[in-house]
Amino acid sequence: MKEEIIISGFGGQGVLSMGKILAYAGIIEGKEVTWMPSYGPEQRGGTANVTVILSDERITSPVLNTYDTAIVLNQPSLDRFMPLVKPGGTLIYDPASILTPPMRKDINVYSIEAMAEAARMKNGKVFNMLLLGGLIKVRPIVSVEDVVEGLHRTLPERHHHLIPMNEEAIRHGMEIIREENRA
Amino acid sequence: MQKDNDILLLKGNEAIAHAAIRYGYDGFFGYPITPQSEILETLALLKPWETTGMVVLQSESEVASINMIYAGGGSGKCVLTSSSSVGVSLMQEVIPYMAICEVPGLIVSVQRGGPGLGTIQPSQSDYRQATCGGGNGDYRTIVLAPCSVQESCDMVGLAKELMMKWRTPVIILSDGSIGQMMEKCILPPYTPRRTDEEIRRQCPWATNGLGLKDRKPNVMTSLELDQALMEKRNRELQKKYARIQQEEVRAEHYHTEDAETLIVAFGSAARISMGAIDNLRQQGHKVGLLRPVTLWPFPEKEILELASRMKRIVVVELNEGQMLRDVQWASQFRCPIEFIGHSGGVIITPDEISRKISEMGKL
Amino acid sequence: MDEKTIKSPQNIVYQKPRLMNDTPMHYCPGCGHSIVHKLVAEILDEMGIEEKTIGVCPVGCAVFAYRYLDIDWIEAAHGRAPACASALKRLWPEHLVFTYQGDGDLACIGTGETIQTLNRGENITVIFINNAIYGMTGGQMAPTTLMGMKTSTCPYGRQADLHGFPLKISDIAATLEGTCYVTRQAVNTVGNIARAKKAIRQAFENSLQGRGSSLVEIVSTCSAGWKMTPVQSNQWLTENMLPYYPLGDLKNIKD
Numbered sequence: 001m002k003e004e005i006i007i008s009g010f011g012g013q014g015v016l017s018m019g020k021i022l023a024y025a026g027i028i029e030g031k032e033v034t035w036m037p038s039y040g041p042e043q044r045g046g047t048a049n050v051t052v053i054l055s056d057e058r059i060t061s062p063v064l065n066t067y068d069t070a071i072v073l074n075q076p077s078l079d080r081f082m083p084l085v086k087p088g089g090t091l092i093y094d095p096a097s098i099l100t101p102p103m104r105k106d107i108n109v110y111s112i113e114a115m116a117e118a119a120r121m122k123n124g125k126v127f128n129m130l131l132l133g134g135l136i137k138v139r140p141i142v143s144v145e146d147v148v149e150g151l152h153r154t155l156p157e158r159h160h161h162l163i164p165m166n167e168e169a170i171r172h173g174m175e176i177i178r179e180e181n182r183a
Numbered sequence: 184m185q186k187d188n189d190i191l192l193l194k195g196n197e198a199i200a201h202a203a204i205r206y207g208y209d210g211f212f213g214y215p216i217t218p219q220s221e222i223l224e225t226l227a228l229l230k231p232w233e234t235t236g237m238v239v240l241q242s243e244s245e246v247a248s249i250n251m252i253y254a255g256g257g258s259g260k261c262v263l264t265s266s267s268s269v270g271v272s273l274m275q276e277v278i279p280y281m282a283i284c285e286v287p288g289l290i291v292s293v294q295r296g297g298p299g300l301g302t303i304q305p306s307q308s309d310y311r312q313a314t315c316g317g318g319n320g321d322y323r324t325i326v327l328a329p330c331s332v333q334e335s336c337d338m339v340g341l342a343k344e345l346m347m348k349w350r351t352p353v354i355i356l357s358d359g360s361i362g363q364m365m366e367k368c369i370l371p372p373y374t375p376r377r378t379d380e381e382i383r384r385q386c387p388w389a390t391n392g393l394g395l396k397d398r399k400p401n402v403m404t405s406l407e408l409d410q411a412l413m414e415k416r417n418r419e420l421q422k423k424y425a426r427i428q429q430e431e432v433r434a435e436h437y438h439t440e441d442a443e444t445l446i447v448a449f450g451s452a453a454r455i456s457m458g459a460i461d462n463l464r465q466q467g468h469k470v471g472l473l474r475p476v477t478l479w480p481f482p483e484k485e486i487l488e489l490a491s492r493m494k495r496i497v498v499v500e501l502n503e504g505q506m507l508r509d510v511q512w513a514s515q516f517r518c519p520i521e522f523i524g525h526s527g528g529v530i531i532t533p534d535e536i537s538r539k540i541s542e543m544g545k546l
Numbered sequence: 547m548d549e550k551t552i553k554s555p556q557n558i559v560y561q562k563p564r565l566m567n568d569t570p571m572h573y574c575p576g577c578g579h580s581i582v583h584k585l586v587a588e589i590l591d592e593m594g595i596e597e598k599t600i601g602v603c604p605v606g607c608a609v610f611a612y613r614y615l616d617i618d619w620i621e622a623a624h625g626r627a628p629a630c631a632s633a634l635k636r637l638w639p640e641h642l643v644f645t646y647q648g649d650g651d652l653a654c655i656g657t658g659e660t661i662q663t664l665n666r667g668e669n670i671t672v673i674f675i676n677n678a679i680y681g682m683t684g685g686q687m688a689p690t691t692l693m694g695m696k697t698s699t700c701p702y703g704r705q706a707d708l709h710g711f712p713l714k715i716s717d718i719a720a721t722l723e724g725t726c727y728v729t730r731q732a733v734n735t736v737g738n739i740a741r742a743k744k745a746i747r748q749a750f751e752n753s754l755q756g757r758g759s760s761l762v763e764i765v766s767t768c769s770a771g772w773k774m775t776p777v778q779s780n781q782w783l784t785e786n787m788l789p790y791y792p793l794g795d796l797k798n799i800k801d
Contacts, residue, residue, distance in 0.1 A: 020365065024192050027367045033192065035365035061458025062364055062451075065534040154192070210637050238636045243662035247629035250622060250659075254630030257620045258600060260637045277623050390618035391638060395597045402612045404603070404621035 001031075001056045003141045004064050006081050008049035009073025014128030017154075019050040021132065024150030025142035026054040036062040047076065054141055069139055071131060075099055088183050090139055092131070101180070109181040110138050117176055126169035133173020144170055193368040195335040195361040199265065199291055200225035202339035203237070207374035208289075209260040210238035212251035214270060217303040218359040219293035222265045235376055249274035249290070253281050256288035256352075257403040259382040259389030261343055265291035267359075268309050269300055275318040278352055282322035283405045283416060285388075285423075287346035289339070290324075291355045293362040296528030304528025305359030305451060308502035313356045314479040314509075321417050323424050325353045325431065326478040328449040332366035340371060347385070349427055356478060358501065360451045360530065433476035434485055438464065442471030444540060445489050447510050448499040449475050451530075456499050458533035463540060470540065478506070483513040490514035495543065499536060500524045563587035565596055565616045572610060576776025578766030579608055579675060581733040585743045586646070586673070587615050589750060598641045600634050602627040606648035607681040625656020628663035631670040635753075642754055644671040650680045653689040653715040660715065667724030667758040671749040674716070674761060677768040678787065685771040689713040692790055697771070712790065716763045720796035726758035728796040732765045732788065734780045741793075757799070765791045 005022070009015045019035050026033040036051040051067075053059050069090040072078040074097045085091050087106045095101070096115035114130035136142060148167050152160065193201065200222050203211055213223045223241060231237035242248040248264040255262035266274060271292045281288055294309045296302035311317075313326045325345050329335040335357060342353040377385065383393040390401045407413040437457055439445065448456040453474040463470045473489060475482050490496060495518055498507045504522045511520055523539050525531050551557075566587040573580045590596050596617050603611045605624035612619035622630045627645035635643040652660050652674050663670070679697055680686040686699040690712050694703040704712070720728040727749055731742035742764055749760035765787050767779040774782060 020192065023365060027190060027192055031367075033365075033367050035192070036360065037363060059366075060461055061455045061533045062360065063455050063458070063530055063532055065532050210633065212633055238633075240632070240636060242629065242632075243658055246626065247632075247659055247662070250626040250629035251633030254602070254620050254622070255633040255637050258618075258634055258637060262633070262637070277626070280621075280623060390600055390620045392597045392599050392618045392641060395616075395618065400612075400616045401618045402621070403619070404612065406609060406621060 003054045004067050005052045005069045006049060006067045007071045008077035008081055011046045011048040013073055015048045016050050018128040018132050019052045021147060021150045021154060022052055024154050025146040028146045028149050029142055031056060032059050034059045034062045071135060073097060078102060092134060105181060106183050108183050110177050111180050112177040129166045129169035130173035133170035134177035137174035137177050189370050191368050192365050193332055194221055194363055194365050195332045195357055196221035197225045198332045198336040198368045199339055201370050202336040203263055204229060204231040204235055205371050205373050206340045206343050207376045208237055208263055209376055210255050210262040212240045212242050212248045213264050214242050214245050214248055216267045216270045218295055218362050219265050219267045245270040245273040246276055249277040252288040253277050253286055256286040258391040259386035263289035267293045267295050268297045279318040279320045279322055280405045281352040284403045285350035287350055288352045289342045289346060290352060294358040302528035305530060306501050306528050307358055307450060307452060308526055310502060310505040313354045323479055325351060326356050328356045328476060328478050329361055330450050330454045332368045335361060336368050358451050428480040431477060432480045432482050434482040435474040435476055437472035439471035439473060441469055443469040443494045445493045445496045446472045446499055447496060449478060452499045452501050455531055455533055456536055459536035462533060462537045481509050486510060486513040487515060490517040493518045496520045497540060498522050502526050563591045565590050566614060567616050569613050571614060574770040576767055576769035576779055578733045581739060582764055583614055585746055589747045595642055600641055600643050602630045602645040604647040604651040606651045608646050608648060611646050625651050626659055628659040632663050632668045635668055635670050642750055644673060646673045649676045649688045649690040653713050664719050664759040665722045665724045669753050669756045670759060671753045672761045674763045675766050676763055677766040679768045679771040681768045681771045692786060716761060716796055719761045724759050725761060725797060726799045727752050727760040730763040730791060730793050732793055734783050
């Protein structure tokens with residue numbers, strides 16, 4: 001098993017931490033993982049993306065040209081990464097910040113209204129957990145239980161009381177993701 | 184201690200900080216610079232002075248950092264500093280002092296694009312600075328090039344062993360991508376820091392006053408007024424370097440057994456090249472990789488041996504061709520040698536390597 | 547009385563400090579360095595702490611201090627002695643760590659290290675020999691060279707518009723939170739030598755007791771650099787140096 005994922009959006013959306021939790025879940029399942037951020041001068045609101053690779057084997061290049069799965073959270077990210085999804089791969093987007101929906105027919109496309117749902121829940125912080133739930137629903141590369149265990153290990157003790165809320169968001173994300181196209 | 188946390192998801196930089204504590208280093212002295220600040224930040228967060236007794240100090244400059252390492256190592260303590268390209272340039276003032284005074288110490292160099300302030304993106308353009316001795320005089324430093332987070336961690340332990348064994352500064356030549364990326368890291372068990380008595384026994388040359396009443400004073404100095412004496416010291420150093428070249432060369436082979444084309448690459452460029460090799464092999468190209476793990480001493484013999492049976496060597500680096508010269512020299516041009524690289528913080532991709540190698544055609 | 551009786555221990559009124567060896571000093575006649583070396587050796591003798599003492603040498607005339615005092619020394623790069631000492635003291639918190647530096651080393655190329663080390667309150671002693679000139683390199687202008695004073699790089703005398711002003715680094719040091727003791731002393735008279743010794747001893751004790759950084763400036767002569775006889779240079783020091791660099795404690799926090 002080897003899954004090569006790109007998550008791309010604005011800084012502050014929790015893109016990097018979502019990748020981190022996913023990678024942690026991978027470690028708990030005994031996988032090799034690599035989390036490779038794009039980095040620049042510290043800036044809020046700038047673009048941020050992270051490549052996450054989970055694999056049963058040693059991971060060679062942390063730098064990729066194409067991806068099994070892309071999660072895109074704004075139009076520039078969609079424009080940039082949609083063409084790089086392998087045929088038969090997966091694209092997940094949030095319609096809230098997308099003007100031109102993805103048109104490729106040779107990939108599986110899913111939408112998830114995470115931003116709207118987070119607003120409805122009056123909790124912007126669960127945005128990335130909804131997305132993560134959606135991702136593992138359509139690409140079951142790690143289990144919900146291991147993601148929750150990952151949260152336990154990544155979050156400082158003082159934030160552990162927030163874990164049930166996050167778990168709920170992950171499970172909710174699994175419910176609200178919608179299939180838009182099947183390759 | 185912390186059994187559950189022995190396998191962590193860490194950045195390369197963070198792994199170095201954890202490793203320094205666990206391998207029983209006595210002190211870290213460093214100055215912030217992107218992309219390596221997580222080393223100092225992680226140490227500050229972990230507060231090792233409350234557990235192992237390791238000292239952590241944010242210095243006023245890289246110049247001060249390297250002097251702190253020089254003095255600390257000179258007194259028999261096991262110490263390290265870290266910086267990135269322009270900061271490591273400042274350290275060149277005192278690395279020669281360490282070399283000639285035979286002071287152990289670890290310098291972690293997390294490279295970014297250069298020259299000058301350059302960029303903060305990953306690069307390997309300080310290969311020559313690290314391997315040729317970036318400061319004045321006839322000296323070398325052992326240079327270890329990690330290609331993963333795990334190796335970043337492990338090399339902190341290896342560096343300790345080597346610097347104490349050979350009484351020499353050791354450089355871990357990482358880069359922005361290895362420093363910033365996160366991977367699974369299995370942390371080593373805690374090695375206790377040495378006691379004063381152990382230091383006195385193991386480092387009788389150190390300037391720490393211990394046991395002074397029963398011995399001659401120890402002095403760390405690079406200064407000689409007599410040129411003949413200076414040359415003698417240089418010759419001794421060269422003898423030691425020759426032994427290091429005999430004993431400490433390390434390199435990793437990746438699919439070299441049946442290879443017709445050999446990529447030579449280190450650090451992150453080697454990882455990316457492995458990705459390219461996987462692609463190329465699927466297309467039927469017999470490509471392998473030699474990854475120098477020690478950049479100095481350089482795996483000259485292995486390269487010569489491989490060059491003798493390859494149709495082509497391709498050197499891949501994140502610079503304009505620095506290790507290339509060493510590969511050319513070592514291979515004695517027994518086969519054609521090509522170069523693929525990017526500099527200034529631009530990262531090469533596996534596809535670019537695959538494409539360029541495919542385009543090189545049959546030999 | 548025969549020689550043996552004369553040399554018996556009960557007749558000894560003065561002897562060379564135990565930690566000072568027989569190596570002939572390279573210092574010029576009339577230079578203050580040799581006196582200060584002797585004071586340091588005497589104090590370390592008296593305190594009996596040579597097995598937990600580390601000295602840091604500068605670049606400058608005192609570059610060879612390690613030849614004369616039988617303790618462990620590390621020779622720092624030019625100006626970097628305070629950085630070395632900071633690390634040593636933190637790694638050896640029970641030790642006495644001191645630097646011995648001249649004006650060019652401490653107040654010019656090493657100003658950054660000096661100020662930062664003192665400001666961190668490192669528990670070290672800085673012994674600072676101020677003779678207003680670069681002695682070892684042959685008499686060039688120093689940061690502490692007085693206005694109008696002639697050196698090989700200000701042969702017509704130091705002028706503000708060309709060279710700026712003499713730096714009173716001890717006055718700066720006294721303003722720093724990290725220093726507990728900043729004093730300016732001299733070794734031009736027997737009385738001043740005794741006072742300088744007392745000051746260095748206090749600084750060493752501060753360092754051992756972890757009270758903060760101590761800086762002992764010693765206004766000194768450079769008869770060769772000043773191109774004077776030892777006697778003339780002592781007189782010149784009294785008439786010119788001391789008015790600009792007045793002696794006494796600039797700061798002394800006892801607890």
